Amino acid sequence: MSGAPYAVPWSWFGSIGGGNVPLLHKIAGVVIVCAVILGLTLPGVRRGHDKGATATRAGAATRTTPPARGAPGGGRAGASAPPRSEAAAQSVTRPIAAAVPAAVAAKANELGQVPVLMYHRIMKKAELSLDRSSKELYDELTRLAKSGYVPVTAAEFVSGRFDVPAGRHPVVLTFDDSTPGQFGLDPQGNPKPDTAVAIIQQVARENPGFRPVATFYLNKDLFQLTGAEAAAGLRWLIQHGFELGNHTMTHPDLSGMSEKGVRAELGGMEDQIVGITGAHTTTLAYPFGSAPRKKAWAQEDAGKYRFQGIFLAGWKPSESPFDGAFDRWAINRVRSEGKIKENDCTRFCSTAWLEHLDKNPAERYTSDGDPNTITFPKTSEDRLAKQYRDWGRLY
């Protein structure tokens, strides 16, 4: 574990105590910074990803996964990874194959960074710090579409099973806390106007190729839908390719809780979702981005939940899932926000990061158009995770 520089907004230490930051945000800030420091000082925590990835791949075939509608790229999933010892041997002896000309022409870089955007309440007019207005959401999604981004769900991203056309870039849209501005159905059974889902669908209609998918991290209030409405709503989301994820029953800070408490929060939410939809969730987002004392408590509970990826709350794009540094148990997200001063959004929120990636296209994940290969420039060769070596193509 090196002490490599990490894109932490250190000036947070100055801003956390600031007068205008809402309390929840202060807590979140402290928690995230503490979590990052722990992550840097505990050897082995981030090294565990190889084992986790192998186990997940093995488990993927038997688990109920959310629908991958519009993502015909099942090829990578259908093929089986070599045993680890064999893969390790190959890494020494077998060179990585050459990229095809079309992938080179597309400047493919499937070891580049992927923005995972984090939204909270969507309102006609923003009220609190983390809110975004319907117009701000529309404008940001339109910007993504015009810049060549294609949404994939969090579950697709974590599994590496997504099919984005050559030269385009995956983006993950995540919405936390299941508030009513994100989703609801009108009497005709269509998404209510100005909700996040309605806006995503509108942008997809206006920009062919922009997949209308996103991941919703649910708390027990379920968009304030109850009974038959909640059931119809969650089923509608799944049927339309949206992913439902777990965000705990009551949104506590898991870092201060007992094992029993953590498991009750996650298991209770999972029971509620399974009871309505019949399907398990695949990914989890920690409330406040805050991990429990032992991550294993959140990863799996036999018979209750078994996640394939866990998402944090800030503040930089994620590594590619094919990068050896990718940690499926601590996936970075970027807060959706303009370049405001608060929380160093001038550098660490979505507008700033999307500008940065537009200006530095070599840092960004660009697809080769083939879900069965992982293409990248030779300069990135060392980054490829060992278990994906057979799929690698370089130029």
Ligand SMILES: [Zn+2]
């Ligand atoms: Zn939340």
